[in-house]
Amino acid sequence: MTDDTDIRLCRTFQTAPAAVPKEETAKYLLSALEAEGFQAPDWLVPDLEDGTAPNMKAEGLENTIDRVPEYEFPGEIHPRVEWAYDDETYREKGRKQIDRLVAEIGDEIDGVVVPKVGRLEDVERAAGVVAEAEREHGYADGSIDLSIIVETGRARSDLREIAKFGADSRLTAMIFGPVDYAAELGGRDLGEGMPRWDGLLEALSNEASAGGLLAIGGPFDDLFKERAGLTYYNADAYADQVEREAQVGLDGSWSLYPKQTIQANTIHMPTPEELERDVHKIERFNEAKREGTGAVTIDGQMVDEATFKNFRNTVRTVRAIHDRRPDQTDERYDDGLLGRALELELSYR
Amino acid sequence: MTDDTDIRLCRTFQTAPAAVPKEETAKYLLSALEAEGFQAPDWLVPDLEDGTAPNMKAEGLENTIDRVPEYEFPGEIHPRVEWAYDDETYREKGRKQIDRLVAEIGDEIDGVVVPKVGRLEDVERAAGVVAEAEREHGYADGSIDLSIIVETGRARSDLREIAKFGADSRLTAMIFGPVDYAAELGGRDLGEGMPRWDGLLEALSNEASAGGLLAIGGPFDDLFKERAGLTYYNADAYADQVEREAQVGLDGSWSLYPKQTIQANTIHMPTPEELERDVHKIERFNEAKREGTGAVTIDGQMVDEATFKNFRNTVRTVRAIHDRRPDQTDERYDDGLLGRALELELSYR
Amino acid sequence: MTDDTDIRLCRTFQTAPAAVPKEETAKYLLSALEAEGFQAPDWLVPDLEDGTAPNMKAEGLENTIDRVPEYEFPGEIHPRVEWAYDDETYREKGRKQIDRLVAEIGDEIDGVVVPKVGRLEDVERAAGVVAEAEREHGYADGSIDLSIIVETGRARSDLREIAKFGADSRLTAMIFGPVDYAAELGGRDLGEGMPRWDGLLEALSNEASAGGLLAIGGPFDDLFKERAGLTYYNADAYADQVEREAQVGLDGSWSLYPKQTIQANTIHMPTPEELERDVHKIERFNEAKREGTGAVTIDGQMVDEATFKNFRNTVRTVRAIHDRRPDQTDERYDDGLLGRALELELSYR
Incomplete structure (x- = not known):
């Protein structure tokens, strides 16, 4: 990674x-x-x-x-x-x-x-x-x-x-x-x-x-x-x-x-809604992964490795901005959401 | 051909x-x-x-x-x-x-x-x-x-x-x-x-x-x-x-x-209307061809070899589907139209 | 040029x-x-x-x-x-x-x-x-x-x-x-x-x-x-x-x-409005140039060498048409505008 x-x-x-x-x-x-x-x-x-x-x-x-x-x-x-x-x-x-x-x-x-x-x-x-x-x-x-x-x-x-x-x-x-x-x-x-x-x-x-x-x-x-x-x-x-x-x-x-x-x-910074949505999907996906399904349906959308990468992009961008400009991420996201984004497990397998 | x-x-x-x-x-x-x-x-x-x-x-x-x-x-x-x-x-x-x-x-x-x-x-x-x-x-x-x-x-x-x-x-x-x-x-x-x-x-x-x-x-x-x-x-x-x-x-x-x-x-199968339209245009074109005009106007549109090829695509696709899946062509097109499509002369010259 | x-x-x-x-x-x-x-x-x-x-x-x-x-x-x-x-x-x-x-x-x-x-x-x-x-x-x-x-x-x-x-x-x-x-x-x-x-x-x-x-x-x-x-x-x-x-x-x-x-x-010939607009902008630009500013704002738009080239295209096209088809330029533009377009200084520097 x-x-x-x-x-x-x-x-x-x-x-x-x-x-x-x-x-x-x-x-x-x-x-x-x-x-x-x-x-x-x-x-x-x-x-x-x-x-x-x-x-x-x-x-x-x-x-x-x-x-x-x-x-x-x-x-x-x-x-x-x-x-x-x-x-x-x-x-x-x-x-x-x-x-x-x-x-x-x-x-x-x-x-x-x-x-x-x-x-x-x-x-x-x-x-x-x-x-x-x-x-x-x-x-x-x-x-x-x-x-x-x-x-x-x-x-x-x-x-x-x-x-x-x-x-x-x-x-x-x-x-x-x-x-x-x-x-x-x-x-x-x-x-x-x-x-x-x-x-x-x-x-x-x-x-x-x-x-x-x-x-x-x-x-x-x-x-x-x-x-x-x-x-x-x-x-x-x-x-x-x-x-x-x-x-x-x-x-x-x-x-x-x-x-x-x-x-x-x-x-060029994920919106709070985008971040919430994609953090949520990765969290749900991580649960599904523990149960062993390869393709799962979350909110009517099939999620596989490819879909997963898109969600991950959102989180990685936020982390990169947080690394360089913590004032901007602190201002834009509430603490709970930012914390979840920073701690999330991001590997597909 | x-x-x-x-x-x-x-x-x-x-x-x-x-x-x-x-x-x-x-x-x-x-x-x-x-x-x-x-x-x-x-x-x-x-x-x-x-x-x-x-x-x-x-x-x-x-x-x-x-x-x-x-x-x-x-x-x-x-x-x-x-x-x-x-x-x-x-x-x-x-x-x-x-x-x-x-x-x-x-x-x-x-x-x-x-x-x-x-x-x-x-x-x-x-x-x-x-x-x-x-x-x-x-x-x-x-x-x-x-x-x-x-x-x-x-x-x-x-x-x-x-x-x-x-x-x-x-x-x-x-x-x-x-x-x-x-x-x-x-x-x-x-x-x-x-x-x-x-x-x-x-x-x-x-x-x-x-x-x-x-x-x-x-x-x-x-x-x-x-x-x-x-x-x-x-x-x-x-x-x-x-x-x-x-x-x-x-x-x-x-x-x-x-x-x-x-x-x-x-x-990805021509609609009956598309097939009717293009079969009709080829039929009209074939008549015009017998009269020797190179570019003819059919229903307000000029038809030449290039236009002709587009009409022919429609018919050839139907023939290919009919060859592999006659159940689908039989269901989609009425017999008369399908028959005309299968028998049409498709060469431009 | x-x-x-x-x-x-x-x-x-x-x-x-x-x-x-x-x-x-x-x-x-x-x-x-x-x-x-x-x-x-x-x-x-x-x-x-x-x-x-x-x-x-x-x-x-x-x-x-x-x-x-x-x-x-x-x-x-x-x-x-x-x-x-x-x-x-x-x-x-x-x-x-x-x-x-x-x-x-x-x-x-x-x-x-x-x-x-x-x-x-x-x-x-x-x-x-x-x-x-x-x-x-x-x-x-x-x-x-x-x-x-x-x-x-x-x-x-x-x-x-x-x-x-x-x-x-x-x-x-x-x-x-x-x-x-x-x-x-x-x-x-x-x-x-x-x-x-x-x-x-x-x-x-x-x-x-x-x-x-x-x-x-x-x-x-x-x-x-x-x-x-x-x-x-x-x-x-x-x-x-x-x-x-x-x-x-x-x-x-x-x-x-x-x-x-x-x-x-x-x-494919500039409209009289386009020609008027671009002739006007070049005239304004030529004035600004004499005053020594590199990027000037004309009617809310920043103009630099790149913007200038677009205005110049308009004028050069009109000149080329005038050279080959003066009947068309004479018919399309009033004499005053055409005269300004033909005499305008078109170099950026």
Whole structure:
């Protein structure tokens, strides 16, 4: 049985511009580094790419190097650098950014995020750049993770091959980038928004699972909604998207905003009802097991080893969150239920 | 033109636990072997895997070996053995079960079903185990079929490669296993059930077709429904699933229960209205053909060779069922319609 | 920046039977060649395959050779020939048709369309046939394009490999053929029509994009609808299909009929509202850029380089249409809006 504390958590992948044209250019980065409780993402991604203006990239890099070490951030740190499969200039910028980050704060970051990758060869090239930075600055091989944004037709086309490569490499997460992706394919918003790319999300979940990688959904950028004279945070639409992502087995969702982080952290965590239901089924199953039946009917549903694994996923996720963020599990579940979840016997046989 | 009687039928893939903790441990197996009419599945699958409890596996194997030869079952027999792409212990159990089955009742079974396969290499390994059992016990190469349950991220990832291998091998059917699959991907039931995995079903239908294999949907385990104080068989929800499977071109559906078998046998058989409609269109087309038009409009729809093939599928399926189960076609269609379907000229040119 | 006039346009892929059993056997071909304005397709496809009856194929070929040169057709001409991955007889017919077309009207046609291709090897074989005809009749290598109908399980299975091959070859467009496809997979119409094959369309859009090819949707053959005693053109259902195709990034749609051509030309052209919206956003963005912010919020939506590319697609499509069909852009957009779209600065940096 896998140790539940080995589960890699990334319920929330929150990007924060590394520099903005305000008096305090690190404003958004600092506010993310200071976040607590459900507002703190599992992964904080200081964004040196599309979130930071071209003329502020240099300052964004300095902000990241200066500010990240000042905080004991409860999650992981994965800066996003520049890159483009079809433009050597951007790859060279990315190479320099990765080199600087590893040189200066290699101990403070968990990995880097590389956008706009193309086919497998381009992902391998990005992995090589990270390996080179590790060697150059004395880090052990594999100590800096690589994650990629899947947002080109080529990366989608090679998804299977990329994930197979990922199984034995530093590749850690594949994150969907729907905006660049729609632009590449020529998708159109005819009034009801862009397509959801259900096929891609299903494939992302599958290939990530087959390669032992994390799969993360794309950003939702209609942050605010206007109705009847009022402008307000678009909570429903974001929650709908995150729930769809959770249903197909994505491990986490992209957040652009502290309220989105609260929602994604919450949705990618079993609900108390889900936990109660699955703890109850495992308890009933454990009883049936002692009586020797292989397939039992609980509340009208047949339960066998396969069904059992689904119930177990719920419990293991809660245990992994409890290990990293006990404040969140303590807040979300009542003591009795959490206690049962932590003590339950989880082996099928 | 292909001989319609060459069409391999598997409208229903009914698993039955090979042993259950009751006085008669073969109870469910026997009741399946005794089924008649629409309650008899095209494929009966004595289940030595998840349907039979760990401590009853040995008895399940003996039940299968003892009982299957006692009946003249009208369909095919394909026992499901144990296996796991990531666990040598289970593969060794599977190897022994296959060896015993071929040794003892090799003439009585049509093939074996291997669950939890991984990538192509694992499917080839399973095919090798069957080949070895054939050689060992004096059966001609290819006389025992292999079918697989597609229920891991790896098998889904390699689906195209597996089906290409299947085109020239003993591989016969690919069956979806949604429960293990959802557990592997971390899919979640947030109150509306698990995802339908539409992308996977479409790919399964396509790759099976490209490789000349059968494609079968997954089990539906919410057998019963409770409402207004009553618990009753959940007929609507199962029929909805089977209809969706039929629409995308799956050849059959998984059944866990005699009533499900009746429904799946029925849905994977053209309705009288469908048969009437398509026989009528072919009759009209055959007339138009005699008048020399390539594309004709019948009831507002253009008909050419491609459209024609769809109508022909309907008729050929009915002929194949009539060949194997004349009781079912005689019951379902009136004599006049069935007669027209059996005598129709089906070549386009 | 790519020159907008390099964009290959195929909003409409209109097939016309090359010969029909009427007094003027070229009736439909002539009416397509004479079409003007929104009724003229971007690609006219004289159909020697399923649209022309077997006994009129020879006459269809002569009609195409005789009539096409008589018109200054405003779009491209791509005859569809016979072919079948699994039947040498049809491939030989196709080879002869391609040879005749290139020999006689090689200067008048832009390419040929080959249906019922199988796996990559079969597409390469078709490309070889075109190359041979070019050599034989003194045309430069690559002067005659090849497009394929994706309508077999094998072609769908090899879609990625075919599009990769297409990136460096004469392959120009991949067009979906749902009727043959449904027949191959055994899809069923249970009263609500055939499945939409959403997964295939998404993959077609992606692989075409990754390979630099055009992706075109399949025909809609329920041309007419009957209700309340009246038979009328089924405009809504066709528009729904074309809109779905445009949303997922297909470049164009199949037309069987002049009214369908009007609709597909229109839908695959930005609406005035879309153009106004995206021109407006780029104008606002260009202002923000001058002020140095990387990510700006316009009307509640964050805009960065990725979002920008989507807006730019809209404008570039309009420019490409204006270059080829100024009558259509002049009719569709008011002068002020069109002028802004033509003069806008489109670089992100």
